[in-house]
Amino acid sequence: MKLLFLQENPMYEALGIHALAGMVKAAGHECDLLIQSEEKDFYHKISEVKADLIAFSFMTRQQEWAIHTIDKIRKHLGVPILIGGTHPTMYPETLGHCQADYLCIGEGEMPIVELLNRMASGGQTDNIPNVHAKVNGELIKNEIRELLNNWDELPMPDRTVYKRYPFLQELPLKRFITSFGCAYKCSFCYINNYREIYSGKGKFFRRKSVERSIREIKDVRSKYPLGRLHYVDDIFSLDRNWLREYLPVYKREIGLPWSANIWIDHMNEEMVKMFKDSGCVGLTFGVESGNEKTRMGIIDKLLPDKTYITNCGYLLKYGIPFHTGNIIGLPGEGVDKAFETAQFNRKIGATSTRSGLFWPFPGTQLTTYAMEQGMLASDYSVEYFNRGIYPVVKHKEVDELTIMSNMFQLIAKYEWFEKLSRFLIRWPKNSLVKFIAKLVDQWFWFSEAKFFGVLNWKGVVYYWHLRQSLNAMRRHAADPQFEDISGLKQRPSLVSAGATAIQDKTRDGIT
Numbered sequence: 001m002k003l004l005f006l007q008e009n010p011m012y013e014a015l016g017i018h019a020l021a022g023m024v025k026a027a028g029h030e031c032d033l034l035i036q037s038e039e040k041d042f043y044h045k046i047s048e049v050k051a052d053l054i055a056f057s058f059m060t061r062q063q064e065w066a067i068h069t070i071d072k073i074r075k076h077l078g079v080p081i082l083i084g085g086t087h088p089t090m091y092p093e094t095l096g097h098c099q100a101d102y103l104c105i106g107e108g109e110m111p112i113v114e115l116l117n118r119m120a121s122g123g124q125t126d127n128i129p130n131v132h133a134k135v136n137g138e139l140i141k142n143e144i145r146e147l148l149n150n151w152d153e154l155p156m157p158d159r160t161v162y163k164r165y166p167f168l169q170e171l172p173l174k175r176f177i178t179s180f181g182c183a184y185k186c187s188f189c190y191i192n193n194y195r196e197i198y199s200g201k202g203k204f205f206r207r208k209s210v211e212r213s214i215r216e217i218k219d220v221r222s223k224y225p226l227g228r229l230h231y232v233d234d235i236f237s238l239d240r241n242w243l244r245e246y247l248p249v250y251k252r253e254i255g256l257p258w259s260a261n262i263w264i265d266h267m268n269e270e271m272v273k274m275f276k277d278s279g280c281v282g283l284t285f286g287v288e289s290g291n292e293k294t295r296m297g298i299i300d301k302l303l304p305d306k307t308y309i310t311n312c313g314y315l316l317k318y319g320i321p322f323h324t325g326n327i328i329g330l331p332g333e334g335v336d337k338a339f340e341t342a343q344f345n346r347k348i349g350a351t352s353t354r355s356g357l358f359w360p361f362p363g364t365q366l367t368t369y370a371m372e373q374g375m376l377a378s379d380y381s382v383e384y385f386n387r388g389i390y391p392v393v394k395h396k397e398v399d400e401l402t403i404m405s406n407m408f409q410l411i412a413k414y415e416w417f418e419k420l421s422r423f424l425i426r427w428p429k430n431s432l433v434k435f436i437a438k439l440v441d442q443w444f445w446f447s448e449a450k451f452f453g454v455l456n457w458k459g460v461v462y463y464w465h466l467r468q469s470l471n472a473m474r475r476h477a478a479d480p481q482f483e484d485i486s487g488l489k490q491r492p493s494l495v496s497a498g499a500t501a502i503q504d505k506t507r508d509g510i511t
């Protein structure tokens with residue numbers, strides 16, 4: 001059987017797709033992938049591939065693209081369509097909102113192979129664990145299988161699936177993942193929902209063996225340029241014993257610079273030294289809010305200011321750059337608190353920062369809290385969650401916060417810029433102010449590229465493709481057909497909202 005993945009833009013090579021491609025190929029099937037914004041005649045190309053199954057892997061912010069594309073494909077091709085990834089897992093009702101035939105909840109390694117095998121043998125396809133099926137318009141739900149915990153026995157991820165796009169494969173920065181699950185419960189995070197979906201289905205936090213993790217890196221190094229690794233584990237610093245075993249082996253057998261996302265409380269001096277010694281050149285972690293009360297009481301991130309101050313001190317001492325994630329416009333937080341967050345980043349010495357307006361993912365605890373606070377309509381649901389959500393999020397300082405989110409990097413870095421920005425945001429609707437903010441926002445690209453070690457020619461080629469694709473998406477967002485997506489409620493000002501979100505997309509970055 002031939003499986004075809006479709007992706008919206010070339011922002012990333014998805015590790016989930018690599019994993020699934022490895023599985024289906026090892027089971028004797030073929031696997032291909034097309035990126036819409038990179039193809040002149042996308043729909044024609046799809047039909048040329050002659051796939052037996054078309055697959056989509058998407059996050060919530062891509063739901064509108066996915067649903068629109070599925071509907072368009074459905075009009076012209078009879079090929080079955082399977083959706084999976086974070087969004088379908090968290091919102092399985094998506095199957096009823098679009099014209100896909102199957103939806104996979106959670107880990108797709110086993111379900112996708114089982115579905116293809118059954119299709120190949122003409123078997124029953126509506127009773128596969130993890131896979132919801134649509135039969136004659138009726139949705140059939142199936143149970144969830146146990147969480148995976150046997151990577152040593154699974155086929156290697158297959159990155160050749162992106163072979164049509166050499167500018168992605170040539171990028172010396174590559175992502176890896178060594179663990180699954182997280183020990184924490186931040187209130188805005190999808191992990192809490194995931195934990196519930198898998199409750200009683202095995203150990204939640206799992207890690208690949210040291211041997212398997214190293215083998216995956218070696219496999220990539222033997223096939224593609226590899227100069228820098230970034231681990232996308234939710235929290236790479238969990239499980240100190242595993243790290244004590246892994247990092248020396250990594251240093252000896254790979255020895256390339258690496259970065260990862262961590263939990264700041266784990267970074268005592270021993271850990272920081274160990275990281276530095278094995279080639280760590282950057283860490284990312286969430287600050288979310290510079291206000292301790294919000295961070296600990298509303299975000300449920302039980303990390304007091306002093307933990308950040310002490311442990312960031314070690315990172316500064318050993319010269320490990322760090323990049324923080326921040327949310328502005330959280331429930332109860334306006335412009336003043338956003339400045340506090342920027343100041344806190346300056347205080348801990350953050351090398352660079354990323355910030356975005358609060359995006360309320362329906363079903364999370366923080367979104368429920370925002371609803372209780374009257375920040376969201378009482379019928380707020382995922383159907384409203386699209387590229388431009390801000391028309392439906394009520395925030396009295398939204399214009400000021402939008403300007404601030406564009407300029408956050410520099411506000412957090414320089415006190416003089418904070419003063420300037422306090423002056424500028426008095427006129428948040430002024431076109432010149434908006435223009436300046438957008439100009440400042442470009443700094444984001446530079447600091448991301450620097451942080452992730454892609455300030456080189458291959459990085460330029462990659463960013464050029466990404467810019468082109470963002471422009472293509474901007475045109476796509478202005479496409480009136482976007483107004484008619486079946487199953488989605490109409491949004492009042494979708495086109496302009498789309499434009500705001502595209503602007504916001506420029507801050508998606510690399511982690």
Ligand code: B12
Nearest residue numbers: 014015016055057059060061084085104107108508510511
């Ligand atoms: C790396 C990463 C990114 C990368 C790459 C994304 C990617 N799709 O690979 C980048 C930088 C692009 C990114 C961006 C964003 N991200 Co992100 N990202 C992650 C991260 C840390 C790891 C993803 C990963 O590689 N996992 C490892 C692989 C193996 O697992 P997987 O992708 O889930 O795939 C498995 C299953 O989901 C399933 N599966 C996946 N696809 C499919 C498809 C089919 C057909 C089937 C059958 C199964 C299947 O099978 C796979 C193997 O088990 C996750 C956190 C996490 N733990 O998942 C957040 C996460 C996915 N991101 C998140 C968010 C919020 C964002 C941003 C909105 C952040 C921002 N403020 O800009 C943007 C959105 C980008 C956009 N334009 O829409 C949220 C998503 C929440 C949601 N409801 O959508 C997550 C879950 C973080 C969190 N804890 O909340 N992200």
Ligand code: SF4
Nearest residue numbers: 182184185186189234
């Ligand atoms: S630490 Fe990260 S993955 Fe874990 S709950 Fe918090 S945001 Fe989610």
